[in-house]
Amino acid sequence: MDEKKCAGCSSNTTTDPRYQELAQVIEQYRDMEGALIMVLHRAQEIFGYLPEDVQKIVAKELDLPLSEVYGVTTFYSYFSLKPRGKYRIAVCLGTACYVRGAAELVSAIEKELGIKVNDTTEDARFTLEVSRCIGACGLAPVMTINDDVYGRLTPDKIPEILAKYE
Amino acid sequence: MGLIRSHVLVCAGTGCVSSGCKMMQEAMQQALERHGLSSEIKVVETGCFGFCKEGPIVMVYPEGTFYCQVKPEDVEELVSEHLLKGRIVERLLYKEPVSERAISLFNDIGFYQKQQRVALRNCGKINPESIEEYIARDGYQALAKAVTQMTPTQVIEMVSESGLRGRGGGGFPAGRKWEFARVAQGDIKYVVCNADEGDPGAFMDRSILEGDPHSVVEAMAIAGYAIGAKQGYVYVRAEYPIAVERLSIAIKQARELGLLGKNIFGSGFDFDLGIRLGAGAFVCGEETALLTSIEGHRGTPRPRPPYPAVKGLWGKPTLINNVETFANIPVIILHGPAKFKSIGTDTSPGTKVFALAGNINNTGLVEVPMGTTLREIVYDIGGGIPGGKAFKACQTGGPSGGCLPAELLDTPVDYDSLTAAGSMMGSGGLIVMDEDNCMVDVARFFLEFTQDESCGKCVPCREGTKRMLEILERITNGEGVAGDIELLEELAEVISRTSLCGLGQTAPNPVLATLKFFRDEYEAHIYEKRCPAGVCQALLSYAIVAEKCKGCGLCKKVCPVDAISGDLRQPHTIDKDKCIKCGACVAKCPFKAISR
Amino acid sequence: MMTVAQLNSIRDRVRKELLIREPHNRLVVGVGTVGIAAGAREIMAAAMEVVNTLGLDMVVVGEDLSVPAEQMPVVRFIGADGEEITFTSVTASKIREIVKDLADKVGTAENA
Ligand SMILES: Cc1cc2nc3c(=O)[nH]c(=O)nc-3n(C[C@H](O)[C@H](O)[C@H](O)COP(=O)(O)O)c2cc1C
Ligand code: FES
Numbered sequence: 001m002d003e004k005k006c007a008g009c010s011s012n013t014t015t016d017p018r019y020q021e022l023a024q025v026i027e028q029y030r031d032m033e034g035a036l037i038m039v040l041h042r043a044q045e046i047f048g049y050l051p052e053d054v055q056k057i058v059a060k061e062l063d064l065p066l067s068e069v070y071g072v073t074t075f076y077s078y079f080s081l082k083p084r085g086k087y088r089i090a091v092c093l094g095t096a097c098y099v100r101g102a103a104e105l106v107s108a109i110e111k112e113l114g115i116k117v118n119d120t121t122e123d124a125r126f127t128l129e130v131s132r133c134i135g136a137c138g139l140a141p142v143m144t145i146n147d148d149v150y151g152r153l154t155p156d157k158i159p160e161i162l163a164k165y166e
Numbered sequence: 167m168g169l170i171r172s173h174v175l176v177c178a179g180t181g182c183v184s185s186g187c188k189m190m191q192e193a194m195q196q197a198l199e200r201h202g203l204s205s206e207i208k209v210v211e212t213g214c215f216g217f218c219k220e221g222p223i224v225m226v227y228p229e230g231t232f233y234c235q236v237k238p239e240d241v242e243e244l245v246s247e248h249l250l251k252g253r254i255v256e257r258l259l260y261k262e263p264v265s266e267r268a269i270s271l272f273n274d275i276g277f278y279q280k281q282q283r284v285a286l287r288n289c290g291k292i293n294p295e296s297i298e299e300y301i302a303r304d305g306y307q308a309l310a311k312a313v314t315q316m317t318p319t320q321v322i323e324m325v326s327e328s329g330l331r332g333r334g335g336g337g338f339p340a341g342r343k344w345e346f347a348r349v350a351q352g353d354i355k356y357v358v359c360n361a362d363e364g365d366p367g368a369f370m371d372r373s374i375l376e377g378d379p380h381s382v383v384e385a386m387a388i389a390g391y392a393i394g395a396k397q398g399y400v401y402v403r404a405e406y407p408i409a410v411e412r413l414s415i416a417i418k419q420a421r422e423l424g425l426l427g428k429n430i431f432g433s434g435f436d437f438d439l440g441i442r443l444g445a446g447a448f449v450c451g452e453e454t455a456l457l458t459s460i461e462g463h464r465g466t467p468r469p470r471p472p473y474p475a476v477k478g479l480w481g482k483p484t485l486i487n488n489v490e491t492f493a494n495i496p497v498i499i500l501h502g503p504a505k506f507k508s509i510g511t512d513t514s515p516g517t518k519v520f521a522l523a524g525n526i527n528n529t530g531l532v533e534v535p536m537g538t539t540l541r542e543i544v545y546d547i548g549g550g551i552p553g554g555k556a557f558k559a560c561q562t563g564g565p566s567g568g569c570l571p572a573e574l575l576d577t578p579v580d581y582d583s584l585t586a587a588g589s590m591m592g593s594g595g596l597i598v599m600d601e602d603n604c605m606v607d608v609a610r611f612f613l614e615f616t617q618d619e620s621c622g623k624c625v626p627c628r629e630g631t632k633r634m635l636e637i638l639e640r641i642t643n644g645e646g647v648a649g650d651i652e653l654l655e656e657l658a659e660v661i662s663r664t665s666l667c668g669l670g671q672t673a674p675n676p677v678l679a680t681l682k683f684f685r686d687e688y689e690a691h692i693y694e695k696r697c698p699a700g701v702c703q704a705l706l707s708y709a710i711v712a713e714k715c716k717g718c719g720l721c722k723k724v725c726p727v728d729a730i731s732g733d734l735r736q737p738h739t740i741d742k743d744k745c746i747k748c749g750a751c752v753a754k755c756p757f758k759a760i761s762r
Numbered sequence: 763m764m765t766v767a768q769l770n771s772i773r774d775r776v777r778k779e780l781l782i783r784e785p786h787n788r789l790v791v792g793v794g795t796v797g798i799a800a801g802a803r804e805i806m807a808a809a810m811e812v813v814n815t816l817g818l819d820m821v822v823v824g825e826d827l828s829v830p831a832e833q834m835p836v837v838r839f840i841g842a843d844g845e846e847i848t849f850t851s852v853t854a855s856k857i858r859e860i861v862k863d864l865a866d867k868v869g870t871a872e873n874a
Binding site: 169170171172173175206227228229230249250251252253291292298299301302303304305306307310314423424425428429430431432 | 763764765766769772773775776777779780782783785788791792793794795797798806807810811814821822823824825826827
């Protein structure tokens with residue numbers, strides 16, 4: 001592929017192995033009743049988010065109107081329609097974390113990265129999200145960066161933690 | 167492998183995973199190998215012990231020694247001292263906060279003493295990924311008994327007789343619901359387990375799925391037999407990957423042994439289970455929305471009646487119960503309703519699991535007999551409030567619930583008492599607030615949550631919660647006006663009476679409950695432009711208390727806008743016009759000389 | 763398909779393994795530094811072997827028992843009812859006899 005010409009539209013559906021994987025997933029779920037949400041989950045695992053052409057493929061293959069697929073992807077907060085950064089920061093805003101000052105963590109991260117919740121930094125390194133209870137209330141306030149969990153946080157610990165993610 | 171003389175149980179629940187139990191466990195395995203002990207000592211991963219704050223937790227059997235906060239660097243000592251030479255490592259034992267006494271046995275720890283484990287009977291005791299360990303603790307005996315010795319009606323009679331009420335929040339009698347589903351007309355029926363656990367500060371159901379998934383699999387099969395269903399679904403939040411994985415393993419193992427599938431125990435009864443993932447919508451915890459979501463659509467609720475028991479998944483009669491409700495079923499079938507009823511109160515038999523969190527010393531998962539008072543939970547089990555602060559309120563029921571103040575700490579926890587006191591049982595989130603929590607802000611927090619999660623289908627909920635939130639934001643921003651409280655009350659009344667589903671009907675509860683018990687805080691915000699707890703930024707006014715200030719100058723250094731001035735060893739002052747209320751000085755002051 | 767009898771046999775087999783987590787009768791072997799030097803680890807292995815062969819409702823535990831060094835290795839039986847018997851200067855062959863003698867007292871894991 002001529003990388004100079006590629007605009008990263010990711011619609012290279014024939015050679016990109018991710019699309020072949022998607023085709024297999026759809027095959028696996030095709031006969032299941034109410035398969036749409038399960039297929040979208042797997043698609044998001046493959047692509048990291050749900051680009052428009054993926055939604056179109058899913059709609060066509062499952063024989064559903066695109067509006068229905070789009071309706072579902074926009075209803076559920078777990079699905080993302082925008083590409084996300086390499087590291088996904090999720091600050092827990094569950095009740096336990098909230099009463100222990102999680103909101104201050106969010107402001108500290110916003111300040112440190114110069115982005116707002118649900119945004120991605122320009123260098124595509126971080127996406128900042130908020131989540132609900134992740135079940136680590138004992139360590140509140142808590143945040144996760146991809147699969148790493150950080151507990152007993154205070155705003156001043158934020159810069160040091162973020163610096164670990166290149 | 168040689169003969170095993172010791173089991174080392176390592177908690178692998180989400181809390182302990184967050185505290186780094188995986189690395190510790192690897193270090194343990196390596197240390198055992200170094201000391202040549204790996205053939206006689208078995209390391210077992212278990213589900214949540216409940217005491218998440220003290221994680222990672224390690225239990226050494228047969229001694230039953232309870233170690234907490236075990237880090238990878240502690241492992242060598244634990245292995246060479248305890249596992250090799252039989253000496254308990256004192257410094258890793260749990261220390262009672264007040265007496266500083268080190269306690270080695272699990273049951274001697276105050277946190278566990280008042281607990282009684284029924285739904286959590288196997289959590290932290292067995293390896294959740296081993297069906298054999300579940301079977302060894304009488305697992306699948308209840309299913310065997312039901313399908314080989316009892317008729318479906320007898321099973322339902324037992325559940326009714328036990329008085330078990332739904333643990334998902336509503337408290338509806340389980341036996342009645344099962345009977346509705348049994349008598350409903352339909353060739354195909356379904357059993358559904360609600361594992362969406364939407365309360366944003368709770369993790370009871372997750373811990374059961376992570377620690378004892380087979381109890382739910384077994385109970386759902388029993389329910390299938392009782393109502394005449396061949397297929398079941400567990401609807402789990404996608405945010406619970408460990409729970410999903412353990413449940414998938416459990417289902418696979420049960421199928422391999424023929425405990426799910428065709429002709430279970432030769433009785434002619436067929437049953438199988440599937441998992442469906444949620445996708446981050448709180449409203450999908452509501453039963454009709456959940457069913458719509460399993461069907462693959464946007465999870466919007468539909469009006470009831472018809473109830474799911476009559477017309478549920480794909481229009482077929484469907485029994486839907488919560489995870490914890492199901493976890494109680496095998497115990498009831500195996501040991502009989504009388505034994506179950508001997509625990510708890512007359513109208514709320516059995517136990518309830520709570521996720522105890524917030525500003526409290528011992529956070530974690532606790533299971534207590536119904537009727538235990540809030541005071542016992544907060545002080546005896548929870549160990550009271552940290553930092554010598556004063557208790558302010560207990561929040562139960564999450565975004566649908568309410569807060570109870572200190573005067574009502576003697577309220578017993580059961581469905582009816584909590585409702586009568588002005589809160590509700592809910593699904594089991596129990597958050598403790600201290601004097602530093604602002605109740606208006608807490609109400610705003612919940613409203614923000616419900617407003618965000620409102621599915622938008624009905625107007626009262628979609629628009630009403632938004633208006634309520636706007637008023638609350640105004641109040642916390644210091645722009646509250648006379649009449650706001652009355653307007654909130656009026657909106658609350660309309661929203662709860664006219665919303666389509668439980669989400670909207672209960673959304674005003676946090677506001678109503680805080681208004682009932684903490685009206686003075688609302689009034690202070692509106693009329694005096696003051697936040698008594700010092701939380702609402704806009705209402706704070708920082709000042710240095712001259713008598714306490716030693717003039718060390720730390721606050722001056724840390725202030726980002728140079729609003730603090732003063733000479734060394736002289737009381738400093740804050741320029742209110744420059745101050746941006748960031749709170750940095752308060753955090754820094756060693757003499758607590760800054761008031762807000 | 764699994765029968766109830768098969769289910770019960772898995773339960774009984776694994777329950778024996780899980781006795782370690784809810785022991786009734788315990789045989790404590792003194793495994794402090796002196797104990798180990800005096801051969802406590804071999805004694806422990808021998809004790810476990812006999813307990814296993816006889817299928818006894820008893821678990822073998824290592825603990826640092828404090829007795830005078832000349833009495834090492836030491837073994838202490840602690841019954842489910844709290845009864846305690848201490849054996850001093852134990853050897854690997856002696857421990858086999860001791861366990862066999864205790865067999866009647868503790869019963870088998872099957873009937874636990
Ligand atoms: C907005 C809303 C959210 C709910 N969330 C949950 C939930 O997360 N988990 C749950 O078990 N029940 C939840 N429920 C209650 C369910 O609708 C239903 O009553 C319950 O699953 C029935 O099971 P049970 O009788 O065993 O409690 C929710 C209800 C409403 C109105
Ligand atoms: S509320 Fe944040 S982990 Fe539970």
